[in-house]
Amino acid sequence: MSENYKFDTLSLHAGHIPDKETGSRAVPIYQTTSYVFNSTEEAASLYNMEVGGHLYTRISNPTVAALEQRLAALEGGASALACSSGMAAMHLVVSAICSSGDHIVASSKMYGANINLLQHTMPRFGVKTDFVNPNDPEAIKRAIKPNTKLVFGEVIGNPGLDIMDVPEIAKICNSKNIPLVLDATFNTPYLMQPFKHGANIIVHSLTKWLGGHGIAIGGAVVNGGNFDWGDKDKFPTISGPHFALGGISFWEEFGPSALIAKIRAEGMYNFGPSLSPTNAFHLMQGIETLPLRMKKHIENTHSILDFLVNHEMVEWVKHPDLETHPDHEVAKRILPKGSGSIVAFGIKGGREAGKAFIESVQLASHLANVGDAKTLLIHPGSTTHSHLSSEAMKEGGLTDDMIRLSIGLEDINDIKKDFEKGFKAVKKLNR
Amino acid sequence: MIINFKGAKTYIGTGGKSLDTTKKTLCFLHGSGQNHLSFIQQARFFAYKGYSVIVPDMPAHGFSDGNPCKSIKENAEWITDLLVDLKLKDVVVIGHSQGCLVALELNRILKSSLEALIFVAGSNEIPVNQFLLDLSKENPQKAYQMMVTWGHGIDGDMSINKWPGHYHYGEGSNIMCMNKPTALEYDLHSCNDYSDGIDAAKNIKVPALAVLAKNDQMTPLKSGLKFVELIKNCEIHILDCGHFLPSERPMELNSIIKSFLSKLK
């Protein structure tokens, strides 16, 4: 009898049932590079993509596949592919769809490496990107050209926390027959499932909340299966003949999973950003508690928002769940469970105050990551952007008083007490 | 390949090889609301094993235009004409679900050039409940989702897949979404209205194979077992999975079919 299991159940079970031979309840770590073929015919079948199976861990692996199938189920997609990092996932998608002469429309407010890949790396290969304001659907529409092959953005932007109006942008992309590709790292499928809002492809940095424990780098592409790649002139890499496999058309042969088939047959084959089976295991271990963690992340975040908004040492607080955030209405509509656990705030006293705060907290870890179970923080003005003047930072949409928090799962009063230590140090500085 | 057939664009999957009429032909017939993609892991497999493979998208299904056929008979006539058009003889017909009913009808019309019949998750009748019939008209998308969930065994619920990274429910419902929205409604009515299955099954004179699914909720095993009893000399296999056994148990199904084919003259 079909049960149609719910999200919390899928987080724990999807992708694995205990195997008959060993009964192993946990997903086994298949730490192997390759797989013995039972016959030459079986080997040929796998190489020809006649049937599914594993032939070499750069292309696929049973532990990694369990993770992929869990992600596909949690997102409600047709198929998924896990890879070595979030950036690898992003590059796999772009390089699978675009060729020299093609164009991308992307959000101007994204994670630095996402911007850099599109702004500096891809143009060297003839793929140009126009960056537009992610919360302006009309601007996105205007930027689309005849050679535009995808629209890309982050559901919740890093670090600015801009929210994309996914249903509106999906409508535009759909009317122009262009896939909408979203980096859903900050929301995870727990807070929002982009395919339900019309997006076509999702990329994840599994390194962050999905893995959730800051122990393994990983990424994934999830394929909605809801995009028509049939226009051979526009999407020759997906629906036209492939250079190998007898000139296969992935779209004709694999339909909804065409993109993932293409990425396995080209991206994983020729670039090879594979995920190690052990890291896949660690990431899956994290996903098991994703619903529980996200609930607590949001609960703690909302409590910290109250704390900061009412704090005398705080100049401003930015989070989409606050009414003062420009995208608050969109956030309420598409992220009703909460808009993630990243908070930015301005500390009174500017750059020096930021530095003092960071150096005085004890529990929160000063580092360049987000989405750990532990509370993290960074002050761009004294670290990543310390070489820039206040004015130059402003031009990049940042201020030198800004501290970015990734709220963890600790006891909320311990987090607040820790932050009070930081504020106390700033007060001393101002005396 | 795409051909113009009866005035409409018609897609015929050939398993990634071009059609060679000198080879033995396997003709796969998809089920209700499906298309050639329900045989993803059979088409290429057999095309690369020296067979000529055709997996037609029935009218209004997959990449084919045209209006959906309105009865099992009409489906069978369409296939008969297609085989003539493609100059294919000595065909082994492999039906899945509704495709089995079409294969039964085909057996009546096509006697001379039919070499063998393979029934996958089949029966001589496929009654459809009124709720699903209504839903297929009012909200086909919802109907796809329900069929995909009922249609899979535990592998669907648990996202277990022989094909790394693939999710039966997400893939299955999107395959169905590729069809024209009216396709499913006509298919389900065609199945529900078909009542000649018993006679057709008794009339089978060619070698037959039936591969049934233990946890089939669309064409229940009980009904499948009654059906195969009507056929003289039918080889029977039962696999531990749901209705969509071409994607749930591709390797097992392929090897059963392969061994059956090897026994044909």
Ligand SMILES: Cc1ncc(COP(=O)(O)O)c(C=O)c1O
């Ligand atoms: C929104 C977003 N996307 C992608 C990435 C890249 O992820 P990874 O470090 O796994 O490559 C990051 C990393 O911080 C990110 O914040």
